[in-house]
Amino acid sequence: MKITFNYYFGAKKKALTMSYDDGQIYDRRLVEIFNKYGIKGTFNLNSGNFDKEPYVSSTEIKNLYQNHEVAVHSLNHPYLTLIPREDLVEQVMEDRKNLEAIVGYQVYGMAYPFGDYDDELLKSLPSFGIEYSRTTISTKGLRPPNNFLEWHPTCHHNQDLIERWKEFKNLNDKKQMSLFYVWGHSYEFENNSNWHVIEEFCKMASYDESVWYATNIEIYDYIMALKNLKFSADHSIVSNPSSIPVWIGIDGEAVKIDPGEIIYLK
Template sequence: MSKVTMTFPKGKHKVLTMSYDDGKSADRRLVKIFNNYGIKGTFHLNSGLLGEGDRIPADEISSLYHGHEVSAHTVTHPTIARSSKEQIIEEVMEDRKGLEEILDYSVRGLSYPNGSYNQLIKDMLPFMGIEYARTVHSTGNFDLPDNFIEWHPTCHHNHNLMDLADTFSQLDKKQYLNMLYVWGHSYEFDHDQNWEVIEQFCEFIGNRSDIWYATNIDIVDYINAFRNLKFSANSHFVYNPSIISVWLNVEEEIVEVPGGKKVILHK
């Protein structure tokens, strides 16, 4: 049997993803920084609060976040672990509906407002079309999540960011897949007067040929596409029923399996 393992697109083994909450005006500067260095972000918004105070207005959402992902954060940002089932459903589903009317694509992710969640909420989310949900519990490591509905980031941007970036950049053992997942709020850079933190990080880690720059949903979709591959019993061939390509390491050779195609892996 051939030795076959998953890689990230084009055979890469490292992925960077960024996750920022609340949709306040500082996102404009943050998005510009990301764009300058080829970095992808996921921005979690409250549809019921758009345009209020310092928040980005609805008519700017599509253009500002173009090329990135807009994800749910509930309609009004309650502490949902203290909410009734009915309120949880309304907060999540109405947020999806409100954002989808603006974006014209399906919103399938969430960051937990105030970091609040429990087992009941985790059990409910898949029935509301939510495929991943980010917590605020930093791991300090580069592991892929076991459960996307309880997706722990690597770090907040104020916690050892450059040390972690330096370690991540030097990872070269291709038998592992590594993910650096950074989260925060863009307005914190204004409050802390430390925009240089994210500028230096993005300049250091961006535009590298060995890193896949992805949104949260890009990672979910890719891993799910790999899990949905249909291998022959002896791994001599594989069929990809998804629409996106999946890359495999087949006996140390990188092989692309295009969406909708059958590929011979070993003759």
């Protein structure tokens, strides 16, 4: 019996996630495009900027980002490696508190302001309740990260997005899950008068039965649940202690394991 761990939610082999920073008013148009084509996104917000131009208002956030994810981007968008420890605590924790009070769910994802981070910050984030954080280092990679606190995206939306998506669609890796991760700022589309770029991409990428459309936190939670499956020593019994279903491969076939379920494989 061969057991593999190469399925996302719904037994998909591929996933797409989007990540957009700062929470300016142009997110309204971007969310509209995402919703039109069934794309899921994570929006990293600075709550200290709410209700100021050109940022979104605190009263619209819950409805605007419904069905997407809201994540930390710090309170006021400083370089986090250049501020005192007590200010770092405030920048992350106050942003979390403010966001959670608005959206009504736990916020434990993040993107680094200016893409600025170092080893000390990586070590500190878990103590602030942050479990993943996105960088601005576009790697062209098509795999989930080894370290979720140093989560490098595939590409910025200005980096040959359509061609990279075509490469991703043609990828046929039977051994490992594939991930296409796009990041940027919605105001860039407005500044560059190129909203057609994201519209064309979302239209091309939409409603593909082979792709799981997910927020950053959904991907993180799923992979953590997959890693936390409990096996007997001889791998004949597996249980899922998490709160979400996961899929594993058994001799090349996808097998679903529901939350709390125990499966006997032999």
